[in-house]
Amino acid sequence: MDFKSNVPIYLQVTADLKARILTGEIHPGDKLPSSRELALSYEINPNTAARIYTEMERQGLSYTKRGIGTFVTEDTSVLEYHREQELKRILHAFTSELKSFGYDTDDIPNLLKKYSEKKEVTE
Template sequence: MQFDSKTPIYLQVINSIKMDIVNERIKCGEKLPSSRELAVKYTINPNTAARVYQELEREGVCYTKRGMGTFVTDDVNIIKACRQEMAQDALNLFLKSIMELGITNEEAIEMIRSRKDEM
């Protein structure tokens, strides 16, 4: 993973894990790697990996079973809310950039349609 120097690493790892969860590459109830394994996978400090799991747990995206590890929540409503929040963040960033360029709504919609067809 290439890290962006403008955003804290732990937030980038959190977003990567959330993306894997909302896209079902990681399933509800699935065990996540240990903090050490996560640190190796993302080449981050083990303390950063522990912080990632603390934040995900605080958000309700995962939970820890003492002695067993960290697991993705079974609550599909939390996953849906996470997906919606991520989509809103992406949309807000897009709209802010489009507005700064002076592009009209109609132009933006046409650009989206055209680009989506290309993909």
């Protein structure tokens, strides 16, 4: 967590948990840590942890069973939607960066092929 960032802590932690869910580190149906456990692991206020779970539920990434805990959604369409949104965000940033270096959109497939086959990046 970057406590000096302009991005609120609850959004930073939400993004981290979301990434862990979308990459499969945390699986659909898995029980998430309690708000108190989450607060301890991220060294944040328990109220912030509760806000994180509220935000995750708002995004459809989790649900709460009263008295039992918070769980990752098992709705694969929701997870696929979020994966696609992340893909769009990453590709937009990637193509924008390449264009700022003077590459054309038509160059991108060849660049991807060329550099995805290399084992290391040289400086």
